[in-house]
Amino acid sequence: MKDSFWQEHLCYLGFRLTVPRKIVINILKETEKHLSAEDIYVKALKINPSIGLTSIYRTLLLFTKINVVQKHDFGEKKARYELINNPLKKEHHHHLICTRCKTVIDYADFMKEEVELMTKTENKLSKKYHFKIIYHTVHFYGLCVKCQKLA
Amino acid sequence: MKDSFWQEHLCYLGFRLTVPRKIVINILKETEKHLSAEDIYVKALKINPSIGLTSIYRTLLLFTKINVVQKHDFGEKKARYELINNPLKKEHHHHLICTRCKTVIDYADFMKEEVELMTKTENKLSKKYHFKIIYHTVHFYGLCVKCQKLA
DNA sequence: TTTCATATTGATAATGATTTTCATTATCAA
DNA sequence: TTGATAATGAAAATCATTATCAATATGAAA
Structure with missing residues (x-):
């Protein structure tokens, strides 16, 4: 089954x-x-x-x-x-989003630092604002190679 | 005028x-x-x-x-x-979003490190993916004080 | 297996935010 | 004051997503 x-x-x-x-x-x-x-x-x-x-x-x-x-x-x-x-994808990744063609690139480079800082920030914010953080998103918006040429 | x-x-x-x-x-x-x-x-x-x-x-x-x-x-x-x-708001800030009541808290604490890392990451990503980054968003989602009690 | 309660489905209608259309009106330079 | 046209408001159209509901498929029990 x-x-x-x-x-x-x-x-x-x-x-x-x-x-x-x-x-x-x-x-x-x-x-x-x-x-x-x-x-x-x-x-x-x-x-x-x-x-x-x-x-x-x-x-x-x-x-x-x-x-x-x-x-x-x-x-x-x-x-x-x-x-x-x-299995085709990296475990954990953030995103680059092309605002023109809407393509999304996954990236997992430099994630260690990024996630470390996020965790640190989350802890501080949780305390200061008594906010229970469940998840975060980091999005970089811009233009992919193709769209830079076209725009 | x-x-x-x-x-x-x-x-x-x-x-x-x-x-x-x-x-x-x-x-x-x-x-x-x-x-x-x-x-x-x-x-x-x-x-x-x-x-x-x-x-x-x-x-x-x-x-x-x-x-x-x-x-x-x-x-x-x-x-x-x-x-x-x-003028009522901080220059640059990120957001804490309550997924239950949809309240949004602006925060500008710890932004220096955060923005520094973002900038560094942006530079690296731009080069690696030939992506022109225009802006980024950092959102922390979770529950505000009130909603933690109610949920 | 066959049966059966019910979880799940698909067609359709409804929703809600946002856009388009278009005739009317307001704005501002001359 | 006038006139070209930018901008408006009402109403209809879009588009993604949800709710409704009768029909169907699923898996446990007989």
Whole structure:
């Protein structure tokens, strides 16, 4: 029954292993990009034309809640999704976002210093503002090589 | 004709000094909060009931383009706006965002180290990825004091 | 296996923020 | 004061996402 780590995880938490859920995981597993719900839907239709967009959204919502995918907001009106622990990707990374073509580059360079400082800052801020920090985001916005030439 | 620094700026760039634009600037000048378009619209109606929501959006778009306001995306479905160089606010700051009540706390503590590292990282990333970085965002998401108790 | 309670689905309608359209009005230089 | 046109407000259109709800698929129990 178990098809992969993620599906086992689903099962473990008491969720059913359904067709749309398997398809969404497989699509995310095989890309390095940050796909929107629509992107995923289009790919899913090619695998199983009877799948509904609603299910894609519901699946992504569920996966986000159980920490199987991460939902990103890169300043577009639509959200983008990324599988957590995707073997194609670096463990932990931050993002460079091209404001023109919306391409997202993952980077994990210099993360040690960055994350160290973030942790330090988090601790200080938590105390000062009595704020319980759950996660942080670091986004660099700008222009990718291509768009620098075009703009 | 000129009413303030911002209005002069508008004028200088060749834009007209209209009623909705003055109102939006004045509303933003007098708050420390990050207001949504709707928030601003409600306040604007009290000053001039004939103002349209469309104009609020148009004004905010213009102001964002000419760097008079900064548009923020804190993970809600609606955007929030903040006047750049607001005398009520710290020059440069990052944000703590409560994921439950959506309150945003500005902080400028420890910014020196943070900004230094960001700049260093930006330089390295620019070179490595040939990416022209325009700006960055650092958001800490979590629960504010109140919501920690309620959640 | 077959049955069954119910978790999950897909089609459709609804939502809510933001944009577009377009005819009317306000602004400012001449 | 006038006139070109920038800017407005009302209403309709978009677009991503959610809610509704009847139909279906899933997995445990018989």
